[in-house]
Amino acid sequence: MHEPSTSCVDGLAEALGRPVSGQEGLTTEGTIVAHWHYLDYFTDEDRIWTSAEWAQHIDDPHRQHPFPATYQGDPRVIFHVSVRLHPKDRELTPAEWSEVGYRLARVAGIAPPGDRESGRWIAVRDEPHRLDLLANLIREDGNPAVVPRQVHHVLAAECRRIEADLGLLSPREHHVSPFKANMLTATRPTTERLDPSIAAHLSDEAHRHLAVARRLMERAGQHLGAPLASPSPRLPAGFPAPRSPPGPLTRLSLAESILFLALAQRVLTIRRDPHSGEVLARGGDPEAHSLLERTGFVPVVRRHETYHRLPTGLDQDEEIRLATRAVARLQTVGYDTDTDPVFATERREPHYLTLGDQVRHLAVRIREAESTEEVADTLTELTATHDGILAALTKVLHTAADFLQDLGHPADPHTAARLRHLADERLHVLASDLRHVRNDLADRQALHPHRAPCPQEVAGDEREKSASCPCPAPARIPTTPSAPAAAPPAPASRRR
Template identity: 30%
Template sequence: MIAHLQRASNTAGLLAYLYGPGERGDQSNPRLVGGDCHGAPVDLLTYSDNLPYLAHALDAPVERLGTGASARPVWVCSVRSDPRQRDLSDAQWADVARRVVGVTVAPGGDPDACRWIALRNQPRQVHIVATLAREDGSLHNAYRDAFHLQTECRRIAAELGHLPASPTLTLPLPEKSMPRTVTIAAEPSGAVVARGGDSLAESLLTHAGFAYANGWHGPRHRLPTSMGREEQAAVASHAAQMLRAARYTVELDPVLDTAPGDPQSLGGQLLAVTDRIRGAESGAELADALAPLLHAEHGVVERVREALEAAGEQITDLDDEAYQLADRFGFASEFLTAAQDELLGADEELRRVAVPAHEQAAARSAAVHDARSAALATSPAATQAPAVRSHSSPAPGEAPAAGPARNSAPRTR
């Protein structure tokens, strides 16, 4: 039992697609199997001619929110069963839909839960459409929905007997002759020596550039003293990375550890971003530090989401039977999509965090001054007043205005 979660912006358009033939023409006999629109007669609105009214019944809480609603308020969950198992009846799929919404958008006993419907148009699957505006005027928090969906779908599949029996794994016995800890240290003589590990660790050390030696100090791997310290550190760090990837515990001398500060590695670049985040002294600096992560199109979060989604698709292309593993990557990608939705607009809010009071006052003063200047600039009286004063002449019979008399004599006290 696999669930695929998506978000949409147009309820009417989505319903028209679900009730139509589909992109491949494989959708037929669309029918409603369940739903709860808080009193709206959805059973009478599911004919193709009444789809706009059905969309309106789902969208009513969203329309009440107005501009406070999400840009993508439609929650779409497609649940499908194992193609190797028999199909479920409409009543069984309706129960699946109720259990799915019960752990996500419409928990049992919640009078203000989101409105939803469940419909079928293909064998072995059901589509659940909900709007994320609740009856009390709040928005449903969809952050953990993918996790809850995966857990509930596995529970349903187990109850239906669709989960295959877990194979018995035969693990190889660990080698007890050598420890699983490898120590790489720089010695006073200038050599770099690695001790510990088993045959696999020895192979990894040799591949990294260490040479095996068995002398007075026992078996070990070492780097020659003729190698420069920077090159020794690079080789030792590379060997430590390979050993850790093979699940060895590596005690690496700090003077040889170059991985944390390596600006060329992706991990090193993200560590530099983390340092900028921790060193931010204002909301604006924090927003600038987070920009490489949260950019909607080119940010790290978006690139990781795309990579996970591509990995799931590639797994499906390589092996159709590995759809459960592919869907795990799909769920991980959807977690990041939910995180992106949660942080939408955070950049502008961050720039208002920790703004000093005097800067806020200066900004308000500048705004008031700009508004006053704009009002004067657009006032007809303000534009005509100088011309009236410069070109006006006294009316007939009226004496010109006399200014104060000027005395050129020096002042006396």
């Protein structure tokens, strides 16, 4: 790992082995082997960026906000990591180098799977045995990236996994003979491979299919014996059907089924129902459902299905406008849509950070907090008396009640009274309890015992001589269910 810097120019120059220039062009088919998923929105197929333009692109972390940003008060927001192959290792293909870049960016917290607001980054390979990852720690939504506290250990562990996956030499094997190194080059992997058509379809990171599939497959090992629901028939055209082996469920068949389920959630149909005449939207995941609701669709929750429809009473032109806008918004963030021809569009709408996403970032701050003071400061955003989130929510409920009070429908006054009850009673109790928790944490002034910074100095009496971290190992997960706790003894019955 390199020291953080305020500009990408020096890091890119070190990765290239020469100064950054306004004359030398770098392409994604050569030197730039991996990059962040929204790069295509800035590049032009008819023009090659120079190395100076690549550095400027990484240095500018905002598309909408032109103001300078800092990462946790530090203006050095450029993250730089380089990895090298051992001279005895085989040469990696461009696809393998690309996979290395994506994996390092993911584990470092630079490009979390499925995160549409992750920061800008590129993986540069100009030398045959070296790869450099350059990233801006300010995300596209203006928030700082959540980098692991022990990021160097996390990256080192991922490098060991990459070496095992690609058949490379680990640091403990660097003393092997050249004959053994050549043998590794010709060794065929023994693991099963996905169907080529599946791998080709899932390789499009810009549409986030691979990101969603990765997130689901990380949990697949916990459910190897669980039955899987049948994949949705609404999948992109040309996508092959999963194999159905006659024997027990294998890891490969499970992986393909998981990928199918992931893709099924990325496809939505927006069509006019031939029976009711309503414009209905089916499919998608919670993120897609939020986009539909923000466009004006109404969720319909039934016992065996959930879908969305446009509000009743709209004329046909307004229905077409709202359905077309929903298609544009969904396609902007990478969803595939199957629509009536009248709703189809190539237009894209800017996708901005919602208020809910900004509030949800408070959970990220608490998750990374190391002291009670940090958590208390975050909870203050919720409990502040005048301008806290809960105080604002109370105001919203009262204002909505005032609107409903004289709207004219017989049930409106009752609905308004219900909103005032929620604001004055239910929300008041929640705010009071949360404020008590916040005040208690502010008075404690303590560090969390399991989140304290690692001293990175191993004691002299350490049993594991190769250990570089004194922190204890995580608790072992039991492989067999524990016996249920004995029921408390029943009280003696009173003799009558």
